[in-house]
Amino acid sequence: MTDIRDRVRCRALHGKIVSAAEAAAAIKPGMNIGASGFTPAGYPKAVPLALAEQIKKENFKINLWTGASVGKELDGALAEAGGIQKRLPYQTNDALRKLINNGSIQYVDLHLSHVAQMSRYGYLGGKVDVAIVEACAITEEGHIVPTTSLGNSASFVQSADIVIVEVNTSQPLELEGMHDVYVPADPPRRQPIPIVKVDDRIGTPYIPAGPDKITYIVPCDLPDAVRPLAPIDDDARAMSAHLSEFFMNEIKHDRLPKNLLPLQSGVGSVANAVMAGMAESPYENLTVYTEVIQDGMLDLFDAGKLDFASGTSLTPSPDGLKRLYANIKEYRNKILLRPQEIANSPEMARRLGIIAMNTAIEIDIFGHVNSTHIMGTKMMNGIGGSGDFARNGYLSIFFTNSVAKGGAISSIVPMCSHVDHTEHDADIFISERGVADVRGLSPKERARVIIDKCAHPDYQPMLHDYLERAEKATGHAHTPHLLDEVLSWHIRFMQTGTMKAK
């Protein structure tokens, strides 16, 4: 067992240091487990692995609530052990996804800003029974210093009967001081969130706990299972260039200040590429108010373009993680991690005027967005924080490649096979082909801009043809559709392997 007594600075808690298996034994069938973690960052590892072993022996299930997706030692191990009954609010794990899509696991896909308050309100099937939180240290007073993410940890600790803290010695102690922990009171006693600038501190640098609140402390030395990002390709570079040009035009027309407004960027390779591309842009003194701080933002810091980044998770690639830890004393002055309830808060998105930048699986000609489902039925990951930001930001931008699967799928379709963001929530669509600015347009006006600016030339004639026939058949109704044809592209893909007509 790694010696973690140096990191448990509250001596009264040394007696609560136990093995992962001993702590996991406190978890009983049907319990609601609230874990730290947001992307493969800051999630518990030792206790979940021990829990998976226990589940394999005793054959039972628990409900798993987290910040967002987590690493393989949590989602993967528990899914493979058959130990998850219900999972929320977001995931990206292959084993778990398979079980979600074969009816074995009940998955509840929630706006990430909603989770903490829903759990406190008692909406998710009881309250949190056990909180498992990764920490880099425990303070003299018994408070918990989180690691690379904050997620819903503070709220889960507040609500839980049993609190298990995994002190992870692979996480640098320099993370201490990078967190700003604030859990709002619940209505009718809730007050305004007192943030007016991205770097405002409003809470504590630790999760309030105290020696009585903590049940077990478990040592762990497994690092975050961060993953490499896809190399930045020509399409991503084109989208980034389109974005930069769009911003330039907004500034020219006095719709944005010269240093823009706080940027939010979704998770993944396209989002990362877009942020990285900003390093070559003319913009200075940028700020970020987002969920996840990825490599692209480190690039912006290193290029001297970015003044401050507020998020709920630090999730660089393996190379980025090395870079982060090598210069953590510099980065830590410019980065703050907040609970996702605050990072993704609609109140903050609207007040700060966040520029929301998220990726879509598919969009339709009238501006609806599918962020979650493949061919309308299979869950990919989840809506994540895209809705929190897209609905409430100053600008709501969605990125998508014009085609997928080597051109067999058009990402611009007559009607989305699942809608996560409605026509009321998107301002700008960007594909590698161009920028569709649909602000202030009616559905029929939007359709022509989206087809002409974002769709692939292989599909443009088919989309125009659909629109024209739908207009004629409906007498130019507000949203012209041919209901018997509207999902035929998806059906054709499933039957023939391509959305292209013969």
Place this chain on the structure above:
Amino acid sequence: MTDIRDRVRCRALHGKIVSAAEAAAAIKPGMNIGASGFTPAGYPKAVPLALAEQIKKENFKINLWTGASVGKELDGALAEAGGIQKRLPYQTNDALRKLINNGSIQYVDLHLSHVAQMSRYGYLGGKVDVAIVEACAITEEGHIVPTTSLGNSASFVQSADIVIVEVNTSQPLELEGMHDVYVPADPPRRQPIPIVKVDDRIGTPYIPAGPDKITYIVPCDLPDAVRPLAPIDDDARAMSAHLSEFFMNEIKHDRLPKNLLPLQSGVGSVANAVMAGMAESPYENLTVYTEVIQDGMLDLFDAGKLDFASGTSLTPSPDGLKRLYANIKEYRNKILLRPQEIANSPEMARRLGIIAMNTAIEIDIFGHVNSTHIMGTKMMNGIGGSGDFARNGYLSIFFTNSVAKGGAISSIVPMCSHVDHTEHDADIFISERGVADVRGLSPKERARVIIDKCAHPDYQPMLHDYLERAEKATGHAHTPHLLDEVLSWHIRFMQTGTMKAK
């Protein structure tokens, strides 16, 4: 011309009193007109009627922006004159609806909380050229005292080059003091909205203007064209009873305080019936934070159940209006009208913990909601404020009758033909049959609850059959659907006049 000099208390402005036709002559082709009005309450009447005459003579079009729907003297007269190019953000007028659905008018259906800031940001095709605002008086300093609604008036006045004030002598002077006008600064200078209780006052009782800002003053004595509400029927009574029982259970389980939380209620007969039904409930010391104050809320005041109501519009029925005006000195201490940017603010909905209650045209088995489109193509009214409240409230409740058109249409369908609120935004569905509580449920769990609790018995077997076949065909995917059958109920209705299978 009615003598309005008593009501124009700023003597310097007496010289700007002109006829409606003289003021309307300032409006040129292609201009963006920002008008007061939210429901048939507080909208300008004389100038629009004069503008319609001018348009008939000179044959041109303008773009019309309002708070929400407005009365026939504005929407009806301009639509019938063929004078509207673009209309936003909400409407309920028959003549206008017809032109929206035949391609003659471009209609932009927006979240009502978004409109004012979008117009200030310059997202709607330029800024407001002319503001036309109904007033009951002009103060000594030249500020505008609004009438029965506030809507977007303050923001429109702030942005407009030309400001026309219609002083309406049919509106009682006792309305003065019922408004709380606050226009937030735009990012990056926006501050928290400093409201923590429904009755907090944060602004001025008038729209700031001053003698230089006002271009013309026009007298008017046409009353608001308020409309009678449908009589409360058995279905509405049943929904109201279900709601009351649901609240009781929430209180029992400590998920709601005994006086509930601030209530928001949509517009129309069902919403009104639900509120009126609360007068017979055991709940006391209720509060309301909503858009529109209808008869049902006057009933609650009269029953001593309601402490305070904050809204953006006062829209009783003709009988209710008489009741309101007869007792206005009492009601005015318990009612506040705010800009819709504040009334519908996501910041406020989430902080206050609003109970959002809205009506749906149709819902699907997985919990998506269509609030706007008939059979997926024809615009009915618009999304209004339902999204502002449903996304951000403490509880998001949608009401729908289980069937429409005498049973020929099931309001619960396999897939909505248009999605305005996604599965991520609804907690509770109530039909006359019962209450479906879908909090914390996966799509497949939700489907069974919605079918069993809310669907009409005539359609329950068909819905179960669809769900089971979809589960089998997709291997129990996260959201099981048969894409080639998913909209077949709508198609069947259009072909045969009923959704029922032969």
